[in-house]
Amino acid sequence: MFFERLVLATGNRGKYREFAAMLPGDLVGELVFAPELTRLVVEETGESYVENALLKARAWARASGLPSLADDSGLEVAALDGAPGVHSARAVPGDDSARNAWLLSELEGREDRTARFVAALALVIPGRREFVCEGECPGHIAGAPSGSGGFGYDPLFIPDGFEASFADIPAEVKNVVSHRAAALRTMIGILGRELKE
Numbered sequence: 001m002f003f004e005r006l007v008l009a010t011g012n013r014g015k016y017r018e019f020a021a022m023l024p025g026d027l028v029g030e031l032v033f034a035p036e037l038t039r040l041v042v043e044e045t046g047e048s049y050v051e052n053a054l055l056k057a058r059a060w061a062r063a064s065g066l067p068s069l070a071d072d073s074g075l076e077v078a079a080l081d082g083a084p085g086v087h088s089a090r091a092v093p094g095d096d097s098a099r100n101a102w103l104l105s106e107l108e109g110r111e112d113r114t115a116r117f118v119a120a121l122a123l124v125i126p127g128r129r130e131f132v133c134e135g136e137c138p139g140h141i142a143g144a145p146s147g148s149g150g151f152g153y154d155p156l157f158i159p160d161g162f163e164a165s166f167a168d169i170p171a172e173v174k175n176v177v178s179h180r181a182a183a184l185r186t187m188i189g190i191l192g193r194e195l196k197e
Helices: 013-022 051-064 087-089 094-106 171-177 179-196
Strands: 003-008 028-033 070-076 113-125 129-141 158-159
Touching: 003 013, 003 051, 003 129, 013 028, 013 070, 013 171, 013 179, 028 087, 051 070, 051 113, 070 087, 070 094, 070 179, 094 129, 129 179, 171 179
Parallel strands: 003 028, 003 070
Antiparallel strands: 070 113, 113 129, 129 158
């Protein structure tokens, strides 16, 4: 299955750069950054990553008439009973640094700092099919932010098998081990099976 044009249903430039780097050229001709098509605000009212990803992918597929790919992702911290989870981007008012400061304050004095990033992907092909899948990346929360790359909670998240945060490791490495990379591998596998049927 080849998409001449595929809309990435996000307003996050960081996510766009990641997907542009991860999507194989034999699958997607042009990856379109959704805000460059039209102005569309999609409220993330779902109670799960999959629901939110579908909301975004469906809305952009309707608005553009093009196949649309959306992700919804979040950080789940064991000591916080899985919070911030689906509310990761809205855990507290403010920017990424405010959310990172909030997370560190919530974990102050706690020994268990295990966490995982989870991502759901939804692909909507107008008038044809919808596909969903999930991926995850286990790790733990550092005692202080580090690194200048990435976005969101990346400066605090150290994936298993590494000593550096997502914001510290090279983008090409993150794009292999991340939750979005895991979900995308699953999605590409699903599409490959569709081609054979």
